[in-house]
Amino acid sequence: MNVLIRCLAGVLLFLLLVIAPSPARSLETLTPEQAAEDVRVLRRALLELHPGLTKYQSEAEWQAKLARFEAAGQAARTPEALYLAASELAAGIRCGHTWTNVLNQQGAIKSKLLEAPNKLPFRLQWVADRLLVMDSVDGRVRRGDEILTINGANPAQIRTMLWPYLRADGASDQKRLRQLGHDRFDYSQMDITWPLLSPPVDGRWRVQVKRGAKQRTVSVKAVSLKARATRLADQGIQPESEAWQFKVEGQTARLTLPTFSFWNSDFDWKAFLRQSFKSMSEQDVHTLVIDIRANEGGDGAIGARIVQHLIDEPIQFESNQSATRYERVPYILARYLDTWDFGFFDRTGQVRPIADGPQAGMLEFLPRAHGKQTFEPIAPQFRGKVFLLIGGENSSATFQFAQLAQTKGVATLVGQSTGGNRRGLSGGQLAWVNLPNSGVAVDIPLLATRFGADTPDAPIHPDIEVERTFEGQRAGIDEEMAMVQKLMAED
Numbered sequence: 001m002n003v004l005i006r007c008l009a010g011v012l013l014f015l016l017l018v019i020a021p022s023p024a025r026s027l028e029t030l031t032p033e034q035a036a037e038d039v040r041v042l043r044r045a046l047l048e049l050h051p052g053l054t055k056y057q058s059e060a061e062w063q064a065k066l067a068r069f070e071a072a073g074q075a076a077r078t079p080e081a082l083y084l085a086a087s088e089l090a091a092g093i094r095c096g097h098t099w100t101n102v103l104n105q106q107g108a109i110k111s112k113l114l115e116a117p118n119k120l121p122f123r124l125q126w127v128a129d130r131l132l133v134m135d136s137v138d139g140r141v142r143r144g145d146e147i148l149t150i151n152g153a154n155p156a157q158i159r160t161m162l163w164p165y166l167r168a169d170g171a172s173d174q175k176r177l178r179q180l181g182h183d184r185f186d187y188s189q190m191d192i193t194w195p196l197l198s199p200p201v202d203g204r205w206r207v208q209v210k211r212g213a214k215q216r217t218v219s220v221k222a223v224s225l226k227a228r229a230t231r232l233a234d235q236g237i238q239p240e241s242e243a244w245q246f247k248v249e250g251q252t253a254r255l256t257l258p259t260f261s262f263w264n265s266d267f268d269w270k271a272f273l274r275q276s277f278k279s280m281s282e283q284d285v286h287t288l289v290i291d292i293r294a295n296e297g298g299d300g301a302i303g304a305r306i307v308q309h310l311i312d313e314p315i316q317f318e319s320n321q322s323a324t325r326y327e328r329v330p331y332i333l334a335r336y337l338d339t340w341d342f343g344f345f346d347r348t349g350q351v352r353p354i355a356d357g358p359q360a361g362m363l364e365f366l367p368r369a370h371g372k373q374t375f376e377p378i379a380p381q382f383r384g385k386v387f388l389l390i391g392g393e394n395s396s397a398t399f400q401f402a403q404l405a406q407t408k409g410v411a412t413l414v415g416q417s418t419g420g421n422r423r424g425l426s427g428g429q430l431a432w433v434n435l436p437n438s439g440v441a442v443d444i445p446l447l448a449t450r451f452g453a454d455t456p457d458a459p460i461h462p463d464i465e466v467e468r469t470f471e472g473q474r475a476g477i478d479e480e481m482a483m484v485q486k487l488m489a490e491d
Helices: 002-019 032-049 059-075 079-092 107-115 155-165 173-178 225-234 269-282 300-308 397-407 470-474 479-490
Strands: 122-127 130-136 146-150 204-211 214-221 245-249 252-256 287-291 315-318 321-324 351-353 363-365 372-375 385-390 412-415 426-434 441-449
Touching: 032 059, 032 079, 032 426, 032 441, 059 079, 079 107, 079 155, 079 441, 107 225, 122 470, 130 155, 130 470, 245 269, 252 269, 269 300, 287 479, 300 372, 300 397, 385 397, 385 479, 397 412, 412 479
Parallel strands: 252 287, 287 385, 385 412
Antiparallel strands: 122 130, 130 146, 146 204, 204 214, 245 252, 315 372, 321 363, 321 441, 351 363, 426 441
């Protein structure tokens, strides 16, 4: 009977999702009633679905942020204003998988955020609390210049203004800082959120530039992302490739892994790793450098497989991403949700109450409560010295990889603190709630990792920390790799 009831519930939920009209209209302006409806939908979705609302804050702090959002959201008269209010609320949960992902926005609001000609005509790197120009499509600002102010705001003021909108898990501030620069993606929060907070005036930005010992203020024309990318391409500047690379120089090998996301790809990463480790064995490689600095995450099995090539006896790793808020998503709420697997919305008969600990009162999703995993060694195995280059971008599967590598002692971690958090990730299953009038969409995780009361709110810290310098980055020095070479020379 329970199986029959569950099947019928699943059918009803599927039918509702299929026949319900798309709720997102993305209006140009919002009435008070429309804004209030969007606020109610997001509020309910978070309260009934999100498994980590008080993971990094007290209930009182969460309620204060929710009240602030309700006031700002109900006062919003444009999708952009509601987007800012929703972005601040999402970031305030301090969960890296909770955010207003610009690629998931609906209709006109997505076009405005991505296509509006209100972007800076150059790309920036945020380093040592300074703004370094990576490249430019305006001749008055050049690669290697330092930006002192934009529309009168210096880097510290820009950081303060943007900080409430930057996502990360708990105290992992390196992840937040990464969102201020363009050295990972073609666009950053300087392109998406900054123009909403401090827009160009009459289509132009007033920029104070420093080149050498000279400073000057120039007025540069705002551009669209597409125009900037096209003009950079004309200069021969293309987006960074996410293709994996393997290189051997002498007795040192380097694996550069910019992504673990191959969901819609036929790339055989297992074969790539197998062949790479085989080549290292044949070429008598003594040192391996694994570079994941640009890698946010993806498939967690990849990091585990790399570790299996580095161990010579079985190891255990505990993973319990099973805390959830619900057994079945309410039908009235499900119509505003989207995901890649609607089975996430029905857990009938697969949950039980959590009785104690920080997540007491929530539910445990039994299929994901698998506890300890055992990883067996896989040939070919590497017996030499391993360095793992890490940084703030590592916040999902690559956070887990860094944690596993450090915990099991298979690599020396070099770089900056990761994203992610030792209290475990909220993710595994995700959905995004599409607000019915503004078109604003908010990504929310549906599962959270179980953690203890004594688990610190902290990222993974490197064994060898490398603090990037402005002059080093301006000169194009790979400062993390320079540290590895120094360590190798001292060994």
